[in-house]
Amino acid sequence: MSEKLLEVKNLRTSFFTHLGEVKAIRGISFDVEKGESLGIVGESGSGKSVASLSIMKLLLYPGKIVGGEIIFNGEDLVKKSNRAMMNIRGNEIAMIFQDPMTSLNPVYTIGNQIAEAIVKHQKLSKREANKKALEMLKLVNIPDSEKRIKNYPHEFSGGMRQRAMIAIALSCEPELLIADEPTTALDVTIQAQILDLIKTLNSKLDTSTMLITHDLGVVADVCSRVVVMYGGLIMEKGSIRDIYYEPMHPYTMGLLKSIPKVVSDEKQRLIPIPGTPPDLLNPPKGCPFAARCDYAMRICNQEQPPYFKSGNGKHEAMCWLLHPEAPGNESYEQLKGGVRIGK
Amino acid sequence: MESNEILIEVKNLKKYFTKNKGIVKKKIEITKAVDDVSFYIKKGETFGLVGESGCGKSTTGRTILKLYDPTEGEMLYNGQDISKLNKEQMMPYRKKMQMIFQDPYASLNARMTVSDIIGEPMDIHHLASGKERQERIYSLLDTVGLNRDHAARYPHEFSGGQRQRIGIARSLAVDPEFIICDEPISALDVSIQAQVVNMLEDLQEERGLTYLFIAHDLSMVKHISDRVGVMYLGSLVETAPSKELYSNPLHPYTEALLSSIPIPDPDMAKSSKRIVLKGDVPSPVNPPSGCKFRTRCRYAMDICSEEVPVFKEVDKGHFAACHLLN
Numbered sequence: 001m002s003e004k005l006l007e008v009k010n011l012r013t014s015f016f017t018h019l020g021e022v023k024a025i026r027g028i029s030f031d032v033e034k035g036e037s038l039g040i041v042g043e044s045g046s047g048k049s050v051a052s053l054s055i056m057k058l059l060l061y062p063g064k065i066v067g068g069e070i071i072f073n074g075e076d077l078v079k080k081s082n083r084a085m086m087n088i089r090g091n092e093i094a095m096i097f098q099d100p101m102t103s104l105n106p107v108y109t110i111g112n113q114i115a116e117a118i119v120k121h122q123k124l125s126k127r128e129a130n131k132k133a134l135e136m137l138k139l140v141n142i143p144d145s146e147k148r149i150k151n152y153p154h155e156f157s158g159g160m161r162q163r164a165m166i167a168i169a170l171s172c173e174p175e176l177l178i179a180d181e182p183t184t185a186l187d188v189t190i191q192a193q194i195l196d197l198i199k200t201l202n203s204k205l206d207t208s209t210m211l212i213t214h215d216l217g218v219v220a221d222v223c224s225r226v227v228v229m230y231g232g233l234i235m236e237k238g239s240i241r242d243i244y245y246e247p248m249h250p251y252t253m254g255l256l257k258s259i260p261k262v263v264s265d266e267k268q269r270l271i272p273i274p275g276t277p278p279d280l281l282n283p284p285k286g287c288p289f290a291a292r293c294d295y296a297m298r299i300c301n302q303e304q305p306p307y308f309k310s311g312n313g314k315h316e317a318m319c320w321l322l323h324p325e326a327p328g329n330e331s332y333e334q335l336k337g338g339v340r341i342g343k
Numbered sequence: 344m345e346s347n348e349i350l351i352e353v354k355n356l357k358k359y360f361t362k363n364k365g366i367v368k369k370k371i372e373i374t375k376a377v378d379d380v381s382f383y384i385k386k387g388e389t390f391g392l393v394g395e396s397g398c399g400k401s402t403t404g405r406t407i408l409k410l411y412d413p414t415e416g417e418m419l420y421n422g423q424d425i426s427k428l429n430k431e432q433m434m435p436y437r438k439k440m441q442m443i444f445q446d447p448y449a450s451l452n453a454r455m456t457v458s459d460i461i462g463e464p465m466d467i468h469h470l471a472s473g474k475e476r477q478e479r480i481y482s483l484l485d486t487v488g489l490n491r492d493h494a495a496r497y498p499h500e501f502s503g504g505q506r507q508r509i510g511i512a513r514s515l516a517v518d519p520e521f522i523i524c525d526e527p528i529s530a531l532d533v534s535i536q537a538q539v540v541n542m543l544e545d546l547q548e549e550r551g552l553t554y555l556f557i558a559h560d561l562s563m564v565k566h567i568s569d570r571v572g573v574m575y576l577g578s579l580v581e582t583a584p585s586k587e588l589y590s591n592p593l594h595p596y597t598e599a600l601l602s603s604i605p606i607p608d609p610d611m612a613k614s615s616k617r618i619v620l621k622g623d624v625p626s627p628v629n630p631p632s633g634c635k636f637r638t639r640c641r642y643a644m645d646i647c648s649e650e651v652p653v654f655k656e657v658d659k660g661h662f663a664a665c666h667l668l669n
Binding site for chain 2: 043044143157159160187188189190191192193195196214215216217218219220221240241244245254255256258259260261269270271272273274276277
């Protein structure tokens with residue numbers, strides 16, 4: 001299971017606007033193993049969506065990958081031509097987006113749109129493709145699918161549209177499914193349905209998933225490993241238990257502490273992260289989080305910290321506090337132990 | 344801060360929207376957005392209203408402010424029925440009741456400076472002018488944690504969280520008693536949400552405000568509210584003190600809604616049993632007969648389709664509408 005399906009190495013993506021170069025991603029590295037689901041968490045502007053668009057090479061002008069490698073099944077996607085990418089998109093890597101209404105075409109029926117992807121990528125006849133489309137709709141639990149396949153997107157509810165999107169994405173049996181905030185636009189009860197669906201299909205079809213979201217609850221439910229992004233950089237990555245129970249980076253801790261705890265009975269005050277995220281037009285020289293960090297030291301504003309690994313080697317964080325020569329910070333040590341949610 | 348005095352009481356509130364349909368045969372389609380809703384809010388407390396989109400929670404809030412005219416029912420403010428007042432008679436009440444909107448991008452006029460936005464309510468109610476007005480604007484900016492030199496700027500120069508602060512300052516400009524917060528944090532980032540929620544709590548403490556907090560984020564509603572009402576398809580299905588509601592939900596819908604909150608704790612997420620509701624919310628134009636939730640309810644019985652369950656007090660302060668409780 002530990003075979004690497006996708007390996008992103010030092011990826012950098014910028015948008016060349018008339019105001020200057022916006023460095024949306026400033027060197028990130030992570031990998032997705034076969035069959036696993038990786039969560040990418042971050043606030044708006046942290047670069048999490050740009051990362052997924054870079055992998056799909058769907059960046060629009062003026063966005064451009066300026067450096068790094070994206071190794072998918074042993075081949076570097078950064079070097080691939082647009083034509084070669086067309087074979088990979090949909091067939092090997094598929095994507096679902098946040099807003100199911102704007103990502104479906106309103107003038108084609110749902111069935112047509114699923115069949116379109118199948119005809120394009122799998123060289124099946126139209127009739128076979130339609131049969132497959134119906135199967136896909138059944139797979140994503142659309143009730144009355146024989147009738148529903150002839151419906152237009154506006155006749156579907158939000159949850160059903162997202163199911164149809166998942167049907168399109170999975171119709172060509174991709175190896176990697178990128179889900180960019182798939183449930184953000186949906187109600188909680190519908191969100192529960194969609195997350196359940198993604199989880200079951202994952203194990204049924206053996207697809208790897210990259211789930212991009214700002215909701216720490218969704219990640220805890222679906223993913224096995226997490227990457228936390230902030231200011232175009234990866235702040236911390238590790239297994240889900242590492243991140244939620246033993247976070248090392250003050251940003252991760254801050255995120256966990258700023259959400260209300262559903263389980264606890266007493267009314268506690270939330271602990272917000274002060275300030276606002278950095279401006280990526282002029283990213284700070286040091287750690288992007290330094291300006292909002294309670295434990296910032298002088299070096300944090302001067303130099304970008306390297307990654308420090310914890311005991312098992314799979315849990316990494318980018319923070320000077322983890323440097324062996326960093327002065328012991330009592331409140332930081334306390335914080336490290338005290339973030340466990342639900343206790 | 345809580346007292347036993349009731350500030351707002353809503354009795355059998357109904358708000359129907361009508362739409363003309365059909366070209367040959369004229370038909371009137373009625374959407375029952377709010378259908379017979381009753382609740383009260385005590386002075387100084389926060390009443391949370393939760394539900395899925397389209398359940399009528401925002402319409403309820405807007406109807407209380409008379410941004411919509413109620414179709415039927417009474418709304419008592421300090422014992423005074425305001426449901427039938429006209430625009431002029433409403434003016435003094437408008438000063439006491441304010442609203443914070445969901446979208447900080449759409450709710451601020453892009454052509455007005457921050458100081459004009461905050462000052463407008465004062466102008467309308469003739470509260471202050473000249474130097475005094477300016478002073479009040481500055482002190483409101485201080486209150487919501489913005490700089491005084493922000494006053495001359497335009498909304499586009501601010502981030503989402505800052506804009507929401509401007510919206511809050513505007514609502515405070517007339518020194519209200521009661522504020523309806525309609526999803527005030529759902530457009531904001533996680534780390535910013537906590538900032539705004541803490542500020543709302545502080546303001547409540549300082550000024551003795553009463554809140555109606557409308558949201559779909561159940562964990563945030565639990566955090567901020569003293570009592571919570573759960574709405575489904577235009578009806579209130581359950582109200583209870585927030586601790587009680589979360590620990591002992593009586594209505595099957597509340598139970599399912601609570602179990603579908605994603606818990607940011609991997610161990611608990613794996614161990615907790617989630618009740619996944621089947622299907623979608625039915626259309627409010629043509630709601631199911633009897634109990635509106637019966638089409639998605641796992642305990643539905645025969646009686647559920649025949650009779651509308653009565654909304655009654657099951658435990659002290661804990662109301663619910665379900666046949667299972669008989």
